[in-house]
Amino acid sequence: MANIREIAKLAGVSPSTVSRVLNNSGYVSWETRKKVQAVMEKLDYVPNLNAVSLKKGATKLIGIAAPYLGDEINTFLGNFAQAAQEKGYNITLFLTNADPKKERDALESLRRRQIDALAVVIRANDWDTIAQYSKYGPIVTWQRVIMKEIPSVFMDQYEGYMLGLEHLHAKGYRKISNVYGNPGHLNTIGRMEAFRDFCRKYCLNEHALPHFYHKGSIRDGEEMAHWWKNTADKPDAFMAPNDRFAAGLVSEAKRLGLNVPGDFAVCGFDNTDIARLLDITTINYPIGGQARNAFSIIQNRLEGKTIPLTGLKFELIERKTT
Amino acid sequence: MANIREIAKLAGVSPSTVSRVLNNSGYVSWETRKKVQAVMEKLDYVPNLNAVSLKKGATKLIGIAAPYLGDEINTFLGNFAQAAQEKGYNITLFLTNADPKKERDALESLRRRQIDALAVVIRANDWDTIAQYSKYGPIVTWQRVIMKEIPSVFMDQYEGYMLGLEHLHAKGYRKISNVYGNPGHLNTIGRMEAFRDFCRKYCLNEHALPHFYHKGSIRDGEEMAHWWKNTADKPDAFMAPNDRFAAGLVSEAKRLGLNVPGDFAVCGFDNTDIARLLDITTINYPIGGQARNAFSIIQNRLEGKTIPLTGLKFELIERKTT
Secondary structure (H helix, E strand, O other), rough: OOOHHHHHHHHHHHHHHHHHHHHHHOOHHHHHHHHHHHHHHOOOOOHHHHHHHHHHOOOOOOEEEEOOOOOHHHHHHHHHHHHHHHHOOOOEEEEOOOOHHHHHHHHHHOOOOOEEEEEEEEOOOHHHHHHHHHHOOOOOEEOOOOOOOOOOOOOOOOHHHHHHHEEEHHHOOEEEEEEEEEEOHHHHHHHHHHHHHEEEEEEEOOOOOOOOOOOOOOOHHHHHHHHHHOOOOOOEEEOOOOOHHHHHHHHHHHHHOOOOOOOOOEEEEEHHHHHHHHEEEEEEEHHHHHHHHHHHHHHHHHHHHOOOOOOOOOOEOOOOOO | OOOHHHHHHOOOOHHHHHHHHHHOOOOOOOOHHHHHHHHHHHHHHOOOHHHHHHHHOOOEEEEEEEEEOOOHHHHHHHHHHHHHHHOOOOOEEEEOOOHHHHHHHHHHHHHOOOOOOEEEOOOOHHHHHHHHHHOEEEEEEEEOOOOOOOOOOOOOOHHHHHHHHHHHOOOOOEEEEEEEEOOHHHHHHOOOOOOOHHHHHHHOOOOOOOOOOOOOOHHHHHHHHHHHOOOOOOOOOOOOOOHHHHHHHHHHHHOOOHHOOOEEEEOOOOOOHHHHOOOEEEEEEHHHHHHHHHHHHHHHHHHHOOOOOOOOEEEEEEEOOO
């Protein structure tokens, strides 16, 4: 392949002029630039952009590490990618399957300057391991962690969940079953704390009704409708782990001839399109705003800017299932 | 930063031994490897992986160029990324906003060997421009194109759409309105051809009822319910451009007190979760299978393999809206 010296010779300019054309830096007259580019075109010269990137210290690539794609993570990813793209960055996606070794690939990419920064949507390694890599470039996360090395765009689910519980209480529901995701996750722990405080406030027995764990899919929701039909001591309301579960529950209840909210109320979480389509009361969880804030944190650190973050809050969206 | 020569000196080995350790190639005894790695660790030496990649000719990164994220593209991307990840590849995402210049970034990345291959989900440049880059690495697309340089995993929408039309006819519907996406897209052209042939076969006047273009969102579907309510010459069935539109139409019809399929039938397209939740008749369009086939084509070309592609077909999923 041709090199800079050959191009310079054929174009009748110095190698440093060719370099200035390549790097788009310093002054080069329009005629000279055209001449150099014509020679490059003729020789089918491909600049080694990796080398250029290393020299400049910016790949304009930001990594995203996530265990899988789908649902809320897609919303986060889509908004993050859109924000990044508007500022001239592309995204490299590392699907980890929650495997620490695969997440290590993403962290090593940061260390090796193949990416400028990394958004760890949901982590696989412990935070101390991840924090060690922050010296190589900015790392942000969607999860709850308090570490100066890893800024977080986490929103405390306690607050959002409490909005739903208070709403059910105001509507007269007293026999609430909580359906949770993974009880090991901090998001779930926040929700469980909210329910405990809620019961204390209204003098309710928090163990009066069964609660459920590790639920979240449409199918889980559908199965819950059958459980409700066949159980003796029936709850009069469900706090769902997300809108998908709520949608499965509401649609299957209808198929079984049950009445929502007559037989039982359902409050979703996230405020996705599905909740709107099925008229499900839900909690608006601004995932897109969190993702855009995550990108702003990275951009601020990479470019030395001080773009302010958007203030975000949970909101109750009342529809027809409560 | 430390270089290979310094490491070699401190470890008491030759520079070529250090290089063999770095590249994981050739024989190095276990003791020597450990000694070299200890020195690297001590000096916090970061191998220049971009240079390593260039030498080996494989970045293990595959580019995906798409105009935006959301809906069907997310399904394609998720399945493609999953298949790639299982085979040790990561994904670099280029969001183009349908801007040819931004797609050119993705093509230039292929030319500059920053990615090994490129999946052009929905193109922005003309095919001839894109085809010129196929000499730098495999390019596949989801769209309909017949070019030996650009293999396509496209499925002819004519066939799938005809399944829906024949189903409506068999159910007794004769006043069908078609709601199309972009009439310039080949997918839409295939659907329009299907309707023309369908009308010819059953001696129907294809212009008897209004048809719609550039529709596809939930809101578009909601607005169509209002249109139906207020129009004089009402269709008795809608062929929707996708499940989101169908879901908007069906859910808003319900809010307006209309009866589906009593007042009008609705056939969706894609067979997404939304159609299942709302019991909408739809056409199963195996997007995930197409994405996995797209990855297999790339893997076959990159690794000289002959992994067979999965045979895919459209299927009618009959539910409660027809």
